[in-house]
Amino acid sequence: xxxxxxxxGPVTLSEEAFLTIxxxxxxxxxxxxxxxVQYPGEGLQLLLKATKADDKGSNKGFEATYRKETTSxxxxxxxxxxxxxxxxxxxxxxxxxxxxxYDKVIFGPGTSLSVIP
Amino acid sequence: DAGVTxxxxxxxxxxxxxxxxRCSPKSGHDTVSWYQQALxxxxxxxxxxxxxxxxxxxxxxxxxxxHQFPNYSSExxxxxxxLGDSALYLCASxxxxxxxxxxxxxxxxxxxxx
Numbered sequence: 001x002x003x004x005x006x007x008x009g010p011v012t013l014s015e016e017a018f019l020t021i022x023x024x025x026x027x028x029x030x031x032x033x034x035x036x037v038q039y040p041g042e043g044l045q046l047l048l049k050a051t052k053a054d055d056k057g058s059n060k061g062f063e064a065t066y067r068k069e070t071t072s073x074x075x076x077x078x079x080x081x082x083x084x085x086x087x088x089x090x091x092x093x094x095x096x097x098x099x100x101x102y103d104k105v106i107f108g109p110g111t112s113l114s115v116i117p
Numbered sequence: 118d119a120g121v122t123x124x125x126x127x128x129x130x131x132x133x134x135x136x137x138x139r140c141s142p143k144s145g146h147d148t149v150s151w152y153q154q155a156l157x158x159x160x161x162x163x164x165x166x167x168x169x170x171x172x173x174x175x176x177x178x179x180x181x182x183x184h185q186f187p188n189y190s191s192e193x194x195x196x197x198x199x200l201g202d203s204a205l206y207l208c209a210s211x212x213x214x215x216x217x218x219x220x221x222x223x224x225x226x227x228x229x230x231x
Contacts, residue, residue, distance in 0.1 A: 004159075032218040032219075034219075036222070042224060042225075043123075043205075043207055043222045043223055043224040043225045044160070044207065044209075044222040045222070046219060046221065046222075049218075049219060051218060089159055089160075091159075093218050093220070104150060104162040104165060104173060104175065105150075105152075105160075105162065105209070105220055106162070107159035107160050107161075108159055109158060109159045110157075110158070110159050
């Protein structure tokens, strides 16, 4: 079945450090890929998305490129801030062949990020 | 424009009881999905409702049931609560049209079963 794998956390970085969170996926159809962020005590917020191969999603300084050849969607940010401390979830939603609508979202286990001053 | 809202925010129940959680979708959305997020894990899909019918279901027992109303709002019901049902329950709304793939999540209801 479809699945998402993320790098193990927690990740601790100093402010202004470079961030990479690895994500790989398994899917049989035509997935769209997402990064969601969850701040402490809150629900999920969509951070960015990409809907087809080679698309780059970006938001708030975060970027991720849909790599079909490596089935990856790694999240990057050039300079993290303390306010970026949160749990990051890689996810996919797949549209099966010849269907027009998207199905459920499948999430990875999440990667906790702590940024220290 | 109101986003997805959920009620209540927190709930404490005892084993064997029943619980009902509520969700109002983002304005203009017609599809509601429910997810269970156990502590330290990613959300797991429970089911999805569209046009007042269950459209798709994840690997959850029949104790978990739902309903969607004509105004697109939804309820999640859990019967015979178990300790393992303690989790954050997330509602997500979306629009079931061609090429619309994004689900928008509410803040969740945190359920504690004692």
